[in-house]
Amino acid sequence: MTTIAFIGLGNMGGPMAGNLVKAGHTVKAFDLSQASKDAAAELGVGIAASAKDAVAGAEVVVTMLPAGKHVLGVWADILTAVAPGTLVIDSSTIDVESARKAHARAAERGCLSLDAPVSGGVGGAKGATLTFMVGGSDEAFAKGEPILSAMGRRVVHCGDAGNGQAAKICNNMILGISMIGVSEAFVLAEKLGLSHQALFDVASSSSGQCWSLTTYCPVPGPVPTSPANNEYKPGFASALMLKDLKLSQEAAQAAGASTPLGAAAAQLYALHNAWGEGGTDFSGIIHLLRGREGQ
Secondary structure, three states, X not given: OOEEEEEOOOOOHHHHHHHHHHOOOEEEEEOOOHHHHHHHHHOOOEEOOOHHHHHOOOOEEEEOOOOHHHHHHHHHHHOOOOOOOOEEEEOOOOOHHHHHHHHHHHHHHOOEEEEOOEEOHHHHHHHOOEEEEEEOOHHHHHHHHHHHHOOEEXXXXXXXXXXXXXXXXXXXHHHHHHHHHHHHHHHHHHHHOOOHHHHHHHHOOOOOXXXXXXXXXXXXXXXXXXXXXXXXXXXXXXXXXXXXXXXXXXXXXXXXXXXXXXXXXXXXXXXXXXXXXXOOEHHHHHHHHHOXXXX
């Protein structure tokens, strides 16, 4: 099997590294957090003394980090320690420009590279059911697909460098907008005296049907597995949704694209986070739409 280095062992990265071990790969990893390293070690992940130590001798390197500046910083550090021909994969969600800069730096070192952000949240990371949206060359994708498949259910090649990030931010802009729309409908239904279940039964089988309704319903009851039934514990935190919506708006501005609903969604999630709900699930945006008295 493959020798893999994994940098970034947080809520997503730790379980992802553990699934690579389950698939039979040898994984050596690093994170700045001792608690994250300890949790990964319990999953059979080998822990390195540093990022450079983790990548020494690795055939594939995977990074899972908070933002573009972190990815560029870590890649600048580790690319000096990897052999030419190594495949370097970034599964963080970052801006397209930073992703393309990372690809360029890998190419300068003679390495293959992929940007491969994920959809599926912590549950998908633990269950190896993530969807990977992948940007990079055909050669890099062919080498990386088996590795990504050990951590996810679906791996989609979206095109050249940066296109994985482009797909991710477009997808999550749709998600943020649709969750607000579904939440608005439930708030209106409450004011009109229509029950949650009645609205769900109608909308889920007619033209209002969407993932935010049928899988992640923002009110308790109709979908027992949605975070609304667990006090809106994430899931996918509101702070992360705001991050992705901001990325979508940065990209829209840079590309000259008109995204008025995406901009409105970003503003609403900014207000929701300012209320102190950044750590709750993004479906909790319904609280903002009801007003504090409706919580």
